[in-house]
Amino acid sequence: QVQVQGSGPGLVKPSGTASLTCTVSGMSISTDHWWSWVRQAPGKGLEWIAEVFHNGNTNYNPSLKSRVTISVDKAKSQLSLTLHFVTAADTAVYYCARLNGPNAFDIWGQGTMLTVSS
Amino acid sequence: EIVLTQSPGTLSLSPGERATLSCRASQRVSSNYLAWYQQKPGQSPRLLIYRTSSRATGIPDRFSGSGSGTDFTLTIARLEPEDFAVYHCQQYGSSPLTFGGGTKVEIK
Numbered sequence: 712q713v714q715v716q717g718s719g720p721g722l723v724k725p726s727g728t729a730s731l732t733c734t735v736s737g738m739s740i741s742t743d744h745w746w747s748w749v750r751q752a753p754g755k756g757l758e759w760i761a762e763v764f765h766n767g768n769t770n771y772n773p774s775l776k777s778r779v780t781i782s783v784d785k786a787k788s789q790l791s792l793t794l795h796f797v798t799a800a801d802t803a804v805y806y807c808a809r810l811n812g813p814n815a816f817d818i819w820g821q822g823t824m825l826t827v828s829s
Numbered sequence: 830e831i832v833l834t835q836s837p838g839t840l841s842l843s844p845g846e847r848a849t850l851s852c853r854a855s856q857r858v859s860s861n862y863l864a865w866y867q868q869k870p871g872q873s874p875r876l877l878i879y880r881t882s883s884r885a886t887g888i889p890d891r892f893s894g895s896g897s898g899t900d901f902t903l904t905i906a907r908l909e910p911e912d913f914a915v916y917h918c919q920q921y922g923s924s925p926l927t928f929g930g931g932t933k934v935e936i937k
Contacts, residue, residue, distance in 0.1 A: 747926070749928075756917065756928055756929065756930045756931045757866075757874065757917055757919070757928040757931075758928065759925055759926040759927065759928065762926075770924055770925075771925075772925040772926075773830075773925060774925075806873055806874075808874075810921065813860070813862060813879065813880050814876075814879045814880070814883075814885075815862070815864035815876055815879035815880070815885075815919065815921055816864070816866070816874070816876060816919070816921075817876050817879075817885065819873040819874055819875070819876075820873065821873055822873055
């Protein structure tokens with residue numbers, strides 16, 4: 712059974728750095744799929760942040776590119792997201808999702824909440 | 830960046846009724862790579878429709894997608910109690926990938 716489990720610090724102070732991780736189990740993270748981070752602020756819509764391929768190739772949303780780093784650790788079957796200089800606007804649930812080529816985001820993690828507050 | 834505008838923002842209907850949700854793109858969606866997701870409170874989004882009109886695995890046939898270019902529609906033929914939720918459209922044909930603002934389907 713495929714599981715995508717997100718984890719993170721929960722609470723980060725403004726101007727700090729947040730590091731989030733998704734652990735994929737029940738399937739290989741090294742298949743030919745892009746893995747993305749998507750976030751959702753409270754009561755708002757979904758926002759795509761970035762994507763990574765198992766070979767380390769990445770793409771970023773220009774709106775966040777200057778503050779975000781996405782990476783993959785194949786040995787641990789994990790993808791990570793680092794968000795620098797966080798503000799209250801970064802408060803959101805952060806999801807991992809697998810892009811299955813033309814078949815869209817077919818696998819989603821359960822989401823991890825990040826709150827930015829002093 | 831392709832901006833997706835969903836309408837209406839909220840749809841109030843009764844079980845058994847037909848729901849028609851719209852998603853309009855600011856530019857043509859490449860290869861009609863337009864998807865629809867269902868999201869219930871406290872849950873992750875679930876893929877319903879990909880590539881405009883293909884149903885994802887396990888999705889009932891009361892859900893259907895149509896459209897092309899810049900105008901897309903999700904239709905729920907007869908609403909079941911479990912269908913009351915928020916629906917998001919997404920284009921994944923060009924970067925950055927973008928989502929619409931969502932349509933909430935609520936019980937009238």
